[in-house]
Amino acid sequence: MKPTWSALLGVALLAVVALVVGLLVAGPKTVVAGPAAAGPSTATVAEPAAELAATTDERPDIVLILMDDFSLELLRTMPAAAEMAAEGATYQNAFVIDSLCCPSRAALLTGQTPHHTKVLTNTQNDPEHPVGGWSAFQRYGNVEKQFSIGLQEAGYTTGFVGKFINAYEASVDADGNRVPPPKVPGWDSWNALLGGAYGGWGYQSTFLDDDGEMRLRHHPQPPTSATPAAKDAAYAANVTRDYALDFIEDHRDDEEPYFLEIAAYGPHSRLGHHYPGLDTWFPPAFADQAPAGDPAGGNCGRFDCGELTLADLAGYDDDRQDNAPTYLHRGGRTSPAPAWRTNKVSLSAETALSQYRDRARMVQSIDRMVAQVREAAGDDAYIVLTSDNGFHLGQHQLNGGKGAPYDSDTRVPLVVVGPGVVPGKRSQFVNNIDLAPTFLDIAGAPIPAYVSGSSFTDTLSRPGVPGARYAFFEHTYAKAHPGEVDLDKGSGGTIDIIPSYIAVRGSQGLLVRFDLDKSWRGTDYAYELYRYDRPWEDRNVFAEDHAKPYARDLMRRLEAYEGCAPAVCRALTR
Template sequence: MARGDARRLLAALAALVLLAPGCGTPAGKAVPKARSKTTPAAPAERPNIVYILTDDLSWDLVQHMPNVRKLQARGMTFDNYFVADTLCCPSRATILTGRYPHNTGVLTNDPPSGGFQVFNDRGNEQNTFAVALQKAGYRTALMGKYLNGYEPTEKQGASRTYVPPGWTEWQVTGLGYANYNYNLNGNGVLTHYGRAPQDYLNTVITGKGVDFANRSLDAKQPFLLEMSTFSPHAPATPAPQDAKAFANLRAPRTPGFNEPDISDKPSWLRKYPRLRPRQVRDIDGAYRQRVRAVQSVDRMIGGLMAAVDAKGAAADTYFVFNSDNGYHLGQHRLEEGKLTAYDTDIKVPLIVAGPGVRPGSVEKRFAQNTDLCPTFQAMAGLTPPDSVDGSSLLPLLHSDPVTSWRTTAYIEHTGPNYRRSDPDLPRKYGGNPPTYRAVRTASELYVEYENGDREYYDLARDPYELGNMYGQAPEARKAELRSALQSYRTCTGLACRNL
């Protein structure tokens, strides 16, 4: 049966009977409903998935990305999506496996507590969404960035041309932060790219991504394509055509920018001086560079959407736009950085368009990066394993009635970071907190630091996290939040999903 005929048959059946629960839906989490005339058509049995994962992209950049805004108009924006760790490697390990950092064992960017080698040694590579989808007959591709420590350099030796399990096509480098002068591992063959305009990494992988999508569609094979950019991670190098754009932009001046009084903040932050004019100018310059750097990512999205549309496959393809963590620029007197528990760093974009997703919709319920792996598996018609800590977002994407859903997000961070070789090493006043664990609710942020410091913010009254109210918060409520943190810090699988 042709794909179009199958889709029409599914739509006809949906008008007569209630749809069965999705394969990836945890037991007791959702009961799908019959679709109305205004509900988008039912998805294909094995839709394509295009996942764009950016690096350090904060919400304040989306306003300058027209194709991302088009994606919002075509699909659903998750208004409360949080990462479980604001550092690159732990976050990406969680995305790949659906497990919190304390379960992947990837707590930092470098051994012995993190990085590619730890991810590999602990068996995580056998439990990624790529492995699951490839086994189910999907063509899978990763292009751009993998995990910190996966670097095609002489020091890495055997890993120079290593291709992890689960990937049909592999076009990856570990040294792409500048977007120039890198070695790309193309399915086990290294190719050097220099400093010519055509060597710009986002341009290179956009072409390869479009080619992969076209070949997969021509072969009539379902595919998952992950476009994993280094942009806008520092140095936030823009494509040549964007180098002088947005000349008059300034970093957003939110109420928390260069915060006047931080005497109530934790001890690691409390002694930070107010930003001087030169530092503010540097922050504005960094913001302009970040906006310039994401223009090539935005064109990547536009090019992939156009390629899929040209093949007539838009109705069978999910587009997922996301970031591994957020970024702060001037808030709470912090220069450039991302390692805090504040919303600037933990609350990041997640936008999904595709079959069954209502155009222009906004989802307020909580989602985390633990949810992406089971969501991709559920999109492919698979049942996510019990070991994942997250839940499939498919019921929310399809506007199915959900009887219960999480009301908290959990964040864990291992610090401080003093490794000079780490591309995420914070600047002096960029924010380098000690180890902490945090719970984010709809109206609260609660943080426990390993050194004994505590933070509590009433976000309903103080959305910019200006006043630490830990001393004034009701003891009963603090006890509840402490209990939630204690449950999260050791949970696994179903126990995490039930919190």
């Protein structure tokens, strides 16, 4: 059986006490600070623990739970997540580098910015020169740069469960047989749920057979006549949970530590229609659904569903007349630029409220998984809860979707529990490209020079330690192509009207440089600047504030960020 982190520290500290006072002392044992075997940037424990590591791998297990399109207001509805936040570190300034699924996931897996991964959109667009999806992730060397490979080389057993990269799908051979997608290096266990899982029911998943070969497993949709329990057993969130718990059970007693990524499909909107009467674009498990004719019923976790209102969505229906971008000319002169938020506001308040509540119901199955995973993994494992991006649902009059540089889309939950983690809120800025170096740091593995993010391991045990003060965002416009799953038409999606941009976010404000020219080669730069004396991006103040010190600081950083090398990217956040 693999010794637990706390047990090993207890043995080491007892030995120290015995040497000093000449007798055994029983009682609670404490970590000096931080995860002990996490590399040079972390604090250490007493010397005998280091000696013990020569014969026993004392490094902690790590579990990443990654949600899909999770907006921050949903976190308070989740009982297990709320308990996790009370017992662990909660990062109030956690962001994603691109608020779109595939670029965000590629960045998380590699620790690189999209301008380094070259994964810029969800779909490949041009097969010869892909700009997104699995094709781009594979073509540009990102498979070999996954942090999981570094963890494997450091002795970790690695497992993956759930949603991987957009367009990572099975194919059909010449005989009409379904063929699994390619095997992905860096993972000892591989249970990817393929794209059919967006709908919740009726999909395929992958597994590795005894010879390490890729195989497909079918998860048929239960018939309409099946019981709610039978339907929920086949629900994608619950199958993801079952795979995850199986992995933990198989490896929690190993001598070697493990890393497990659990990538849920919820609360992403569905594709396809599955059961009569289940018409929502955000279908919860049957156990959580509202009864017919009761829109305020069902399970919304810590709240009655009727208590959730549109007032919870900061900036909902905010008039966009004062949000148009601004041109900057020589000498500091400014002039109005054309508005890019020109979509028809098609999302009604009734629909937005219904979908908000359905999304709250949808995450309850994930929340139950959080509780079960924590129990199975134990207190000596690090558990990290976050999302690939946020989601706007009527904020900024953008209907529903993601991809924008605003808080609704870029800010995500980040909660960490584990050995040596001091409970409480953190004010340091963290980006999802910081997760890869943090995992490697905890494992005591080297962080490659190509990584653009920085480890935040020190902040786990020292809440007040200086950290990043800025976060950067980048996004590439691409007209939607077949296979694009993020149009979110059910909520009036607007993903393909959002221009390309780069942006920088500090404590005082957000500066965005949009490229209003939608061609690949041309540029038409215009700016939006928002002060955070309001809890959302209320009014573009670029014209009156662009020469003020805080705005000039943001502009200097923004200009230096464009195309930055990894070391420069890291330095700009400080």
